Amino acid sequence: MEGLKIYSEAGILALTKVREGEIKLGQKVRFVESLEDLLASTAKFVLLGIPEDIGVRANQGMGGAATTWEPALKALLNIQSTPFLDGEELLVLGHFEFADLADCHDPRAETGSVQLQQKVSEIDDMVFPVIQKIVGAGKVPILIGGGHNNAYPIIKGCSIGLNTAIDVINIDAHADLRPSNGRHSGNGFSYAIQDGFLNHYGIFGLQQNYNNEAILHTIHSSEYIHAVFFDDLLKSGQPVLSAWTGLLQKFDGVTGLELDLDSIANVLSSASGPSGFSLNEIRTLILAAEKKFAYLHVCEGAVNLSDGRQDQTTAKTIAYLISDFIKSQQ
Numbered sequence: 001m002e003g004l005k006i007y008s009e010a011g012i013l014a015l016t017k018v019r020e021g022e023i024k025l026g027q028k029v030r031f032v033e034s035l036e037d038l039l040a041s042t043a044k045f046v047l048l049g050i051p052e053d054i055g056v057r058a059n060q061g062m063g064g065a066a067t068t069w070e071p072a073l074k075a076l077l078n079i080q081s082t083p084f085l086d087g088e089e090l091l092v093l094g095h096f097e098f099a100d101l102a103d104c105h106d107p108r109a110e111t112g113s114v115q116l117q118q119k120v121s122e123i124d125d126m127v128f129p130v131i132q133k134i135v136g137a138g139k140v141p142i143l144i145g146g147g148h149n150n151a152y153p154i155i156k157g158c159s160i161g162l163n164t165a166i167d168v169i170n171i172d173a174h175a176d177l178r179p180s181n182g183r184h185s186g187n188g189f190s191y192a193i194q195d196g197f198l199n200h201y202g203i204f205g206l207q208q209n210y211n212n213e214a215i216l217h218t219i220h221s222s223e224y225i226h227a228v229f230f231d232d233l234l235k236s237g238q239p240v241l242s243a244w245t246g247l248l249q250k251f252d253g254v255t256g257l258e259l260d261l262d263s264i265a266n267v268l269s270s271a272s273g274p275s276g277f278s279l280n281e282i283r284t285l286i287l288a289a290e291k292k293f294a295y296l297h298v299c300e301g302a303v304n305l306s307d308g309r310q311d312q313t314t315a316k317t318i319a320y321l322i323s324d325f326i327k328s329q330q
Helices: 009-014 035-040 054-058 069-077 110-136 148-162 188-194 213-221 230-236 240-248 279-288 313-329
Strands: 004-006 045-050 090-096 140-145 166-171 198-206 225-229 255-260 296-299
Touching: 035 110, 045 069, 045 110, 045 313, 054 110, 054 148, 069 090, 069 140, 069 313, 090 110, 110 140, 110 148, 140 148, 140 313, 148 166, 148 188, 148 255, 148 296, 166 188, 188 198, 198 230, 198 240, 213 225, 225 230, 225 240, 240 279, 279 313, 296 313
Parallel strands: 045 090, 045 140, 140 296, 166 198, 166 255, 198 225, 255 296
Antiparallel strands: 004 090
């Protein structure tokens, strides 16, 4: 598949710190030589990296989401293999390579923005067929981004692979329902709805300060969009888990789970901020969810932002979230 680098066993072990007397996840995870081998694998979950920030920059955002994949993968592979999480449940497929797309103009200039939007559409066309293959093989994709623009090809790939429009719940401070006038990280769900791939859309943790009036109107005027505002949780004192359970009960179809790391306070991301859920609250939501999800997409996190900020703990944050997801979904 164009742009997809499939990992070998040797490549995975090279990222794993082997220690006598211990077994790490990287020593137990599965791998394949081609997408055609997915069907024969006994692993339920397939991990795939989408290391790019082109969609974020096309949305005039802060670059850096491309830096997360390898550190997060290393953090995950070096978790201990135990009866809680063995590692054999997970197949590490590989990552997309976007070197030919990365050299783009300044998104603040009109020509640069148009060019970046075109690059995002090219990424869409690379990503969705791989997702389609993964779900067609009966597996659950786990994606590490990358920008939230990749929600669109993920939803598209799942919808085509499963032959049905799907539902999605997005833990996010932003609805990402900007107009469908050129692809970027702020309109993936708009395109998915417009193209018939997304049916019901839930947003958990939406923040009043960072969604414009047009987006709020879209949410309130649609019977297919359900939002739980972070501000309302603060005001009401309703337990976060209770509100989460209430939202989950509205979704009885095939449902994907999106997790934008800007929903977690002080996690380095393209739109990080001081107010939001704690990491432990998000871990609780994932671990306590009784619903089985069609996929998990963790996006917008960074270990290095283009303004010079750095935080290596983002990788470990993602490793916690993915290991929690696998444990809760088995």
